[in-house]
Amino acid sequence: MTLPPGPEGHPADPSGTSAGAAGSAEGATGTAGTAGAAAQVLRRVFGYESFRSGQREIIEHVVDGGDALVLMPTGGGKSLCYQIPALVRPGTGIVVSPLIALMQDQVDALRALGVRAGFLNSSQDLDQRRTVEAAFLAGELDLLYLAPERLRVEATLRLLDRGRISLFAIDEAHCVAQWGHDFRPDYLMLSMLHERWPSVPRVALTATATPETHKEITTRLGLADAYHHVADFDRPNIQYRIVPKKEPKAQLLHLLRTEHPGDAGIVYCLSRASVEKIAEFLAGQGIPALPYHAGLDNRVRAENQARFLREDGIVMVATIAFGMGIDKPDVRFVAHLDLPKSVEGYYQETGRAGRDGLRSTAWLAYGLQDVVQQRRLIDASPGDAAHRRRLGTHLDAMLALCETVECRRVGLLAYFGQRGTAACGNCDTCLEPPQSWDGTVAAQKLLSAVLRLDRERHQRFGAGHVIDILLGRSTPKVTQHRHETLTVFGVGEDLRELDWRGVVRQLLAQGLLAVQGEHGTLALTEASADVLRGTRTVALRREPERVARSSARAGGDAASAGAGRARRTASVDLPAQAAPVFEKLRAWRGATAKEQGVPAYVIFHDATLREIATQLPTSLADLATISGVGENKLAKYGEQLLDVLAGSAEPPEPD
Numbered sequence: 276m277t278l279p280p281g282p283e284g285h286p287a288d289p290s291g292t293s294a295g296a297a298g299s300a301e302g303a304t305g306t307a308g309t310a311g312a313a314a315q316v317l318r319r320v321f322g323y324e325s326f327r328s329g330q331r332e333i334i335e336h337v338v339d340g341g342d343a344l345v346l347m348p349t350g351g352g353k354s355l356c357y358q359i360p361a362l363v364r365p366g367t368g369i370v371v372s373p374l375i376a377l378m379q380d381q382v383d384a385l386r387a388l389g390v391r392a393g394f395l396n397s398s399q400d401l402d403q404r405r406t407v408e409a410a411f412l413a414g415e416l417d418l419l420y421l422a423p424e425r426l427r428v429e430a431t432l433r434l435l436d437r438g439r440i441s442l443f444a445i446d447e448a449h450c451v452a453q454w455g456h457d458f459r460p461d462y463l464m465l466s467m468l469h470e471r472w473p474s475v476p477r478v479a480l481t482a483t484a485t486p487e488t489h490k491e492i493t494t495r496l497g498l499a500d501a502y503h504h505v506a507d508f509d510r511p512n513i514q515y516r517i518v519p520k521k522e523p524k525a526q527l528l529h530l531l532r533t534e535h536p537g538d539a540g541i542v543y544c545l546s547r548a549s550v551e552k553i554a555e556f557l558a559g560q561g562i563p564a565l566p567y568h569a570g571l572d573n574r575v576r577a578e579n580q581a582r583f584l585r586e587d588g589i590v591m592v593a594t595i596a597f598g599m600g601i602d603k604p605d606v607r608f609v610a611h612l613d614l615p616k617s618v619e620g621y622y623q624e625t626g627r628a629g630r631d632g633l634r635s636t637a638w639l640a641y642g643l644q645d646v647v648q649q650r651r652l653i654d655a656s657p658g659d660a661a662h663r664r665r666l667g668t669h670l671d672a673m674l675a676l677c678e679t680v681e682c683r684r685v686g687l688l689a690y691f692g693q694r695g696t697a698a699c700g701n702c703d704t705c706l707e708p709p710q711s712w713d714g715t716v717a718a719q720k721l722l723s724a725v726l727r728l729d730r731e732r733h734q735r736f737g738a739g740h741v742i743d744i745l746l747g748r749s750t751p752k753v754t755q756h757r758h759e760t761l762t763v764f765g766v767g768e769d770l771r772e773l774d775w776r777g778v779v780r781q782l783l784a785q786g787l788l789a790v791q792g793e794h795g796t797l798a799l800t801e802a803s804a805d806v807l808r809g810t811r812t813v814a815l816r817r818e819p820e821r822v823a824r825s826s827a828r829a830g831g832d833a834a835s836a837g838a839g840r841a842r843r844t845a846s847v848d849l850p851a852q853a854a855p856v857f858e859k860l861r862a863w864r865g866a867t868a869k870e871q872g873v874p875a876y877v878i879f880h881d882a883t884l885r886e887i888a889t890q891l892p893t894s895l896a897d898l899a900t901i902s903g904v905g906e907n908k909l910a911k912y913g914e915q916l917l918d919v920l921a922g923s924a925e926p927p928e929p930d
């Protein structure tokens with residue numbers, strides 16, 4: 276069965292039991308009615324006063340039966356773009372999402388709002404699945420979450436045929452793009468949704484949106500005629516910092532101790548082994564850190580994820596297997612100890628910080644070894660030459676971001692096609708502008724050393740050995756190969772080892788030098804010749820004198836900026852009287868969440884508790900005006916909240 280779409284399909288739900296039914300109770304048709312119904316659901320169900328930028332247009336378009344492609348950064352408010360239309364339109368909204376492990380939480384969060392939601396995935400037993408299927412067929416679900424692989428099963432398609440579908444939401448839509456970093460073959464067949472149910476509107480959503488990925492989603496899902504919304508991709512509350520990697524563990528510890536004590540955050544590492552090592556190290560330092568990677572037992576992994584979501588202040592040390600769809604709003608920092616493979620990946624991973632709009636840090640430590648390692652991984656990667664070229668392009672863009680002397684945010688946004696933005700004042704290069712220097716002569720010295728070693732083709736010499744030669748060090752390896760006799764021996768004594776490593780790293784980043792083979796042998800590129808001939812100059816970024824881990828000092832060292840302002844925990848920026856109330860509310864929320872076995876933010880977000888703590892509502896009517904307090908939560912928690920407030924408030928002094 277297919278559905279008649281369009282405005283004529285909005286009868287008021289006579290049962291009146293659904294949160295959405297209330298929204299469509301005006302029984303309106305036409306655009307004015309659509310707008311009214313959507314705004315009413317926003318207020319009644321979600322407790323929000325107004326739409327965020329872009330939401331209204333998307334929602335009205337989908338409510339009216341149109342397709343939409345939504346590119347919005349994490350935290351932008353994508354979920355409402357399909358949840359509200361699903362509540363306003365008759366039938367069940369089908370949400371395709373790859374995030375099986377999070378479906379329970381997503382459904383819990385919706386149920387807490389009074390929305391009738393369910394999911395079908397492989398974690399359920401037959402009985403559980405049957406119950407959900409029956410609810411769907413009986414028209415008792417507003418939203419049904421499905422993993423994409425479910426749609427490969429003919430039985431699922433037949434089930435969908437027998438129910439009434441209000442829309443398809445395709446979450447994490449970038450997974451359909453092979454260009455991107457998260458390709459999932461199961462997503463390719465989602466083009467079939469439109470063929471099988473041509474009149475059901477589809478809304479595809481993603482937080483990753485280079486122009487290339489945008490184009491690929493459009494063609495693969497057949498969304499050329501859809502309403503496209505490309506949001507402003509800036510995340511102004513995130514401070515971007517990329518620092519040279521010296522002693523990564525100590526640098527990380529310093530960041531956590533001085534700027535994020537007690538905060539929840541994510542630390543990304545490339546390998547499972549380093550995840551384990553870093554998690555252990557942090558735990559040994561008294562920081563509540565947990566590991567997460569694909570090699571862990573399923574149960575342990577699920578448990579660690581649940582603790583991260585449910586408890587306050589957990590640091591998750593993880594491979595990039597962790598994090599997609601994690602909508603914990605109060606992640607205060609994302610730290611990378613290894614270089615991400617692409618700007619898209621970097622942006623998506625760092626985007627998990629600060630969904631609640633409060634100040635957050637994205638911190639990346641990166642060094643020469645990262646470049647060598649990533650290049651090696653690309654050389655060794657399976658797939659054809661085109662695939663390796665694509666990986667190389669991604670890496671080059673990431674390296675350019677690392678080595679830029681310009682505002683990081685400007686670079687990031689330009690990568691996502693957003694040009695002409697001004698320097699942000701909230702990234703390391705803005706806070707402490709790096710100096711550049713003319714590295715042409717240094718580059719020539721280094722390249723000619725590589726050229727000379729290249730003549731001994733059977734040998735393998737990495738960056739360390741080349742630098743030893745330039746610095747005139749008679750190491751055993753230098754002596755063994757009689758490299759003291761090279762004309763370049765000792766010609767680089769004017770620079771420190773640190774600087775030379777910077778030169779190598781930046782030449783690699785600029786494509787003026789290459790690494791080969793599993794030993795990371797340095798080799799010349801076509802472009803190297805221009806430098807050696809003197810027809811091309813090389814501008815380099817100066818290596819910072821100071822190590823980020825030494826403590827804050829005058830002059831605002833960007834690497835340790837924030838150390839002075841320190842603690843950005845959730846209660847900062849609150850007026851003095853409000854802070855203890857906020858803590859009380861948090862304690863109440865913690866206990867309530869525990870009792871119900873759901874994450875704390877499912878009860879209320881920090882932002883809502885902050886507003887309550889500052890406004891100090893004294894009646895249910897007052898409470899209802901707070902953003903994030905909808906009808907259902909008001910009925911459920913209103914009295915309890917007023918009790919908590921009454922218990923903590925000093926009676927006002929009449930004068």
Ligand code: ADP
Nearest residue numbers: 323325326327348349350351352353354355602
């Ligand atoms: P995304 O899926 O784009 O990452 P979410 O849909 O999770 O973002 O929304 C991010 C946060 O913003 C959530 O806490 C959500 O409840 C809140 N939010 C979304 N839309 C609005 C709005 N119109 N008014 C207030 N808060 C909103």
Ligand code: ZN
Nearest residue numbers: 682699702705
């Ligand atoms: Zn900046």
